């Protein structure tokens with residue numbers, strides 16, 4: 001399987017400002033210090049090997065949207081945040097608008113940052129496309145019709161030409177989609193949210209965002225450790241610091257990098273991906289958190305356990321499992 | 322992990338040793354909260370000089386003790402973090418929540434001020 005991150009940001013999409021771009025350019029030129037490059041390959045090598053990651057790159061600012069490639073013709077997506085717009089454009093570019101596709105969507109929940117990309121999903125306007133929205137919430141359609149109705153949006157949800165179906169799902173009742181088995185788990189978040197486990201050919205990817213993990217609930221931790229058990233990739237809500245989740249932002253429904261490392265250690269998962277990044281953080285701040293998480297993993301790793309790989313999600317990132 | 326409490330002048334000192342994690346945090350928390358009850362507004366200094374590692378449950382125990390101390394008008398001060406535990410405080414941002422002192426004496430001086 002393969003996971004592609006189309007939107008890594010939590011709560012609200014963000015864009016890089018002109019001032020930030022100038023700072024990155026300045027920093028790169030300062031590092032280059034008058035050097036010249038004979039060709040593109042040399043320049044690429046300099047950018048990759050000599051510039052700090054957050055100078056040469058950016059985490060990006062689209063809200064939650066992840067594609068799970070199961071090897072099937074059918075598409076599988078988690079959440080429909082603003083990252084969906086770019087996924088939709090890439091899918092149309094690949095097939096052309098005339099060839100109908102099947103899109104299977106698994107919704108963590110219906111907060112705005114997780115559905116706001118849908119009005120900008122070209123496939124929903126094209127007849128012949130099938131869009132199946134799997135959700136464990138009682139009435140997810142309400143959120144879609146509300147965000148796409150006057151006076152909030154000019155095109156009403158009811159006029160969308162694709163065949164859009166809402167499919168009720170329940171934790172404990174796996175579904176077979178695009179050749180994969182998909183399970184759900186209920187998470188602690190305002191109005192509830194659900195995490196998903198995708199399994200195919202002995203590989204497992206977890207999508208678990210907008211989920212608060214409390215340190216005073218070992219039973220809940222054991223349930224999640226079971227759900228994450230030996231997963232090859234765990235996409236995990238690490239929006240806040242641990243200190244915030246037990247003080248000012250307690251019960252705000254999000255988790256931390258520290259909680260992610262500890263749960264993945266318990267689950268003996270292989271790879272933790274920090275996700276649902278705080279919109280207030282710039283690339284340097286997110287990169288610092290990424291490096292600190294690698295360090296915490298070393299410090300907290302139980303004796304005899306193999307290392308847990310840690311990565312931090314950026315828009316456009318592809319992860320093979 | 323071992324933990325014990327002693328009175329020292331105007332403060333109470335909670336001394337923990339070893340690793341504070343999922344298994345040992347409940348005992349650490351119990352001792353801290355006992356100290357809060359016994360302190361009656363006196364300052365509490367948590368001597369961390371012999372703690373090798375503290376995980377999220379241990380940090381949460383400190384946070385609960387801090388909240389209870391503050392609601393009683395008292396102080397809870399952290400002293401003598403080992404380099405590893407200092408790193409954990411920084412990574413988890415607990416260094417922004419707690420007042421940390423390099424030595425127990427420095428924390429005691431603050432406790433009496």
Ligand SMILES: [Zn+2]
Nearest residue numbers: 010011113210
């Ligand atoms: Zn969210």
Ligand SMILES: [Zn+2]
Nearest residue numbers: 109111189210
């Ligand atoms: Zn949410």
